[in-house]
Amino acid sequence: xxxxxDRLEIRGLHAAVDGQEILKGVDLTIGRGEIHALMGPNGSGxxxxxxxxxxxxxxxxxxxxxxLVGADGSRLDILAMEPDERARAGVFLAFQRPMAIPGVRLAxxxxxxxxxxxxxxxxEGQELMPMKEFRSELKAKMGELSIDADFARRYVNxxxxxxEMKRAEILQLAMLRPRFAILDETDSGxxxxxxxxxxxxxxxxxxxxxxxxxxxxxxLIITHHEQLLEHNVPHHTHVMLGGRIVESGGPELAAELxxxxxxxxxxxxxxxxxxxxxxxxxAVGA
Ligand code: ADP
Ligand code: MG
Numbered sequence: 001x002x003x004x005x006d007r008l009e010i011r012g013l014h015a016a017v018d019g020q021e022i023l024k025g026v027d028l029t030i031g032r033g034e035i036h037a038l039m040g041p042n043g044s045g046x047x048x049x050x051x052x053x054x055x056x057x058x059x060x061x062x063x064x065x066x067x068l069v070g071a072d073g074s075r076l077d078i079l080a081m082e083p084d085e086r087a088r089a090g091v092f093l094a095f096q097r098p099m100a101i102p103g104v105r106l107a108x109x110x111x112x113x114x115x116x117x118x119x120x121x122x123x124e125g126q127e128l129m130p131m132k133e134f135r136s137e138l139k140a141k142m143g144e145l146s147i148d149a150d151f152a153r154r155y156v157n158x159x160x161x162x163x164e165m166k167r168a169e170i171l172q173l174a175m176l177r178p179r180f181a182i183l184d185e186t187d188s189g190x191x192x193x194x195x196x197x198x199x200x201x202x203x204x205x206x207x208x209x210x211x212x213x214x215x216x217x218x219x220l221i222i223t224h225h226e227q228l229l230e231h232n233v234p235h236h237t238h239v240m241l242g243g244r245i246v247e248s249g250g251p252e253l254a255a256e257l258x259x260x261x262x263x264x265x266x267x268x269x270x271x272x273x274x275x276x277x278x279x280x281x282x283a284v285g286a
Contacts, residue, residue: 087113
């Protein structure tokens with residue numbers, strides 16, 4: 001149970017895009033040190049949940065709560081915070097389609113991000129983390145993840161292949177060491193080897209083995225790739241359908257869905273299946 005440790009707690013979450021309700025009451029608790037897999041057919045609302053956690057302005061939360069709950073029982077209302085405040089509070093979302101930032105080198109981007117996350121009171125323009133300290137830490141992390149030293153000199157995501165974007169994202173995760181990470185997997189562009197490498201890297205930096213000074217991360221992996229879970233066997237698997245989590249289980253549930261698909265789920269939860277149909281009917285261009 002995650003009751004006695006830091007956790008990200010989502011209760012009764014409803015959310016809309018362009019006035020259309022997508023999430024219809026999501027409950028999910030992620031404790032630090034736990035790996036959760038979120039699965040579900042396309043269009044079921046998985047990415048929407050990630051965007052709501054990070055505070056994307058296009059996604060309007062209409063009901064429910066998202067809170068960071070401390071082991072001591074303290075509660076921090078994430079929904080009342082701006083996206084950058086959420087990041088400084090230790091919540092990280094790896095975007096499905098990350099933005100390119102031409103002219104900004106990955107190393108400079110990381111130095112900014114790491115400084116802000118470690119020094120939440122910092123105002124823009126104030127001093128960054130010392131270059132020497134940053135460089136040695138970056139070098140160590142890149143070595144650990146077998147990332148080429150030149151990689152950090154590239155412009156953020158400009159001309160990156162799918163595999164390189166993934167690597168940049170994992171390096172970010174390793175440097176920022178968030179308390180909670182939401183990894184929303186792109187469905188395309190990654191071959192099985194790249195996914196395996198990502199899986200190994202995530203296992204190395206996250207989970208129980210990841211660093212001691214700041215403790216283990218709580219990780220939510222949104223994925224269709226069986227390989228991604230290979231080295232990150234989820235403690236919990238959740239299935240989303242029609243904007244709700246309809247079923248949760250252990251790693252065997254992920255294996256079943258990979259093997260057999262979602263037909264059993266659709267027949268077991270006809271209301272959610274009907275909501276899925278309705279959402280498909282009104283989707284604008286997903
Ligand atoms: P998943 O990640 O499970 O594939 P999404 O959360 O991306 O599902 O989408 C769920 C539903 O919300 C879909 O019907 C999709 O069309 C709609 N939706 C999500 N984001 C947007 C958006 N920015 N604009 C319009 N519709 C959206
Ligand atoms: Mg998605």
